[in-house]
Structures are given as structure tokens and as C-alpha cells.
Amino acid sequence: MNSIFDSSNQDNIDRKIAVGFERISEVLKTLIWEESKQTGLSPIQIQFLVALLYEGKSEWTIGDIASRFQLTPATVSDAVSSLEDKELAVRERKPDDRRTVYIRLSPKGKRLAKKLSLWANTLQQQIEVLDEEEKGVLLRSLVSIISGFQHNELISIAKMCVTCSYFRPNVHKNSTQPHYCAYIDEPLGEPDLRVDCPDYEMIEV
Ligand code: SF4
Structure with a gap:
């Protein structure tokens, strides 16, 4: 490579x-x-x-x-x-x-x-200039990249929805909030996905 x-x-x-x-x-x-x-x-x-x-x-x-x-x-x-x-x-x-x-x-x-x-915080200030669609794509991409690092044990547990036992992906098709959190009992759209959730619980494997 x-x-x-x-x-x-x-x-x-x-x-x-x-x-x-x-x-x-x-x-x-x-x-x-x-x-x-x-x-x-x-x-x-x-x-x-x-x-x-x-x-x-x-x-x-x-x-x-x-x-x-x-x-x-x-x-x-x-x-x-x-x-x-x-x-x-x-x-x-x-x-x-x-x-x-x-x-x-x-x-x-x-x-x-x-x-x-x-x-x-200066990093957040740079992100604030992006439009909402760009932010959504960026967040989803970051979640995916961090998940890969977590899978390869290159970072410690990232408290993200996609690896949380309360996360129910794509339960509401054709919705802007297709996912669901069983802990807070609320639908989640892509921008709602968390990367450092205090209520996170790791999926048992
Ligand atoms: S508890 Fe937090 S990390 Fe887990 S699915 Fe709900 S919002 Fe996401």
C-alpha cells in the first residue's frame, strides 16, 4: 500500500x-x-x-x-x-x-x-459553516470510520449509537428519523446519532 x-x-x-x-x-x-x-x-x-x-x-x-x-x-x-x-x-x-x-x-x-x-471548540466552529446536509453526511461517515477503528481495537469504546444495545436501526422506513433508541424511547435521524452518549450500553457479543 x-x-x-x-x-x-x-x-x-x-x-x-x-x-x-x-x-x-x-x-x-x-x-x-x-x-x-x-x-x-x-x-x-x-x-x-x-x-x-x-x-x-x-x-x-x-x-x-x-x-x-x-x-x-x-x-x-x-x-x-x-x-x-x-x-x-x-x-x-x-x-x-x-x-x-x-x-x-x-x-x-x-x-x-x-x-x-x-x-x-475551534473545530466545531469550522464545522458550523457546513450546511445541514453536509453535516449529516459527515457525521454518518465519521461514525462509520470510528466504528471501524473500534472493531480493530485501535480506539477504546466509542459511545456511539451504532454499537449500542439500545439502538434499533431502520425500524421506520421512509422516515427522516428511521432509527430508534430504546433507552430514551425516541426516534433518531442521521443527525441525531450520538458519538459520546452518556447512556450508551455496549452490545453484548
Ligand atoms: S442510549 Fe445513547 S448511544 Fe444508545 S442508542 Fe440511545 S442515544 Fe444512542
């Missing part, structure tokens, strides 16, 4: 789309590094803070974070220790379960996570 970076190959649309994603990933890396320089936190620490604040899970263990970011528990533990030193996170045990250590954000950590969570 030829490299996607071989710019002499201008006839392959797959290659050009892949290069486009790579350019976007460069932008995102640059943006998070800017936040990193300003705060003294590493990019992954910033991502931990934002995940703990927004990913709809009330209790995180080191293992949960390691699984979410596909890192080793030792790497996560080091990063969490650094967040603890900065008084942004705390480790705690429950009275009824002394063996498991949970990580939660401190009030200071929550405030900072909220502020830092805006680091990728």
Missing part, C-alpha cells in the same frame, strides 16, 4: 481524505499543546481532567482511565499523582470497599477542567 503522504498520488480520494484527517489531527495537537504550555499540565493530563468532568461516569478507577485512553495503569497513576500534587484531583476509598481507589476531581480541578474543555 502506498503512503498517504505520497503527494504525487492525487487521483486517490481515500488518500486525500486521510491526509485531511491527518491535518486536522495536527491542528488539534497544536491547540492542546498551547493549553499545555499555559497550564503546565501535559496534554494527557488535560484530557484526563476533561474526561473526568464530562464523560458521564461518576466513579473512575486508574484502570478505567487507562482503558479509556489506552495507556498503562502505571502511566495513568503517575499522571494522576501529578494532578493530586497540583490539588486538581484526589484519590479516595469508599468505607464499604477499601480495596478500590477512585479518582475524582477537586473543586479546583473541576473549574480548570471546564475552562480547558474549550480547547477543541
Whole structure:
């Protein structure tokens, strides 16, 4: 297979789309590094803070974070220790379960996570200029690409409708909302498909 970076190959649309994603990933890396320089936190620490604040899970263990970011528990533990030193996170045990250590954000950590969570908003601003049809096609395409990565175990569980046990695809033919979510009990159109749903439940295989 030829490299996607071989710019002499201008006839392959797959290659050009892949290069486009790579350019976007460069932008995102640059943006998070800017936040990193300003705060003294590493990019992954910033991502931990934002995940703990927004990913709809009330209790995180080191293992949960390691699984979410596909890192080793030792790497996560080091990063969490650094967040603890900065008084942004705390480790705690429950009275009824002394063996498991949970990580939660401190009030200071929550405030900072909220502020830092805006680091990728410029990407959304670029998407806002597309028309609704383009957005629908883009969302569906992204869901498909992410599903492929998930299938190949290249990303951790993506909380998307198409891999959720509550998802019922194409139950209403000839409708703008052909799909159905059995959890929220509502029809879903293509633009309604979620990629980070807090109510997601993985399909049992
Ligand atoms: S629970 Fe969330 S991810 Fe699952 S089908 Fe419903 S909306 Fe989609």
C-alpha cells in the first residue's frame, strides 16, 4: 500500500481524505499543546481532567482511565499523582470497599477542567459553516470510520449509537428519523446519532 503522504498520488480520494484527517489531527495537537504550555499540565493530563468532568461516569478507577485512553495503569497513576500534587484531583476509598481507589476531581480541578474543555471548540466552529446536509453526511461517515477503528481495537469504546444495545436501526422506513433508541424511547435521524452518549450500553457479543 502506498503512503498517504505520497503527494504525487492525487487521483486517490481515500488518500486525500486521510491526509485531511491527518491535518486536522495536527491542528488539534497544536491547540492542546498551547493549553499545555499555559497550564503546565501535559496534554494527557488535560484530557484526563476533561474526561473526568464530562464523560458521564461518576466513579473512575486508574484502570478505567487507562482503558479509556489506552495507556498503562502505571502511566495513568503517575499522571494522576501529578494532578493530586497540583490539588486538581484526589484519590479516595469508599468505607464499604477499601480495596478500590477512585479518582475524582477537586473543586479546583473541576473549574480548570471546564475552562480547558474549550480547547477543541475551534473545530466545531469550522464545522458550523457546513450546511445541514453536509453535516449529516459527515457525521454518518465519521461514525462509520470510528466504528471501524473500534472493531480493530485501535480506539477504546466509542459511545456511539451504532454499537449500542439500545439502538434499533431502520425500524421506520421512509422516515427522516428511521432509527430508534430504546433507552430514551425516541426516534433518531442521521443527525441525531450520538458519538459520546452518556447512556450508551455496549452490545453484548
Ligand atoms: S442510549 Fe445513547 S448511544 Fe444508545 S442508542 Fe440511545 S442515544 Fe444512542
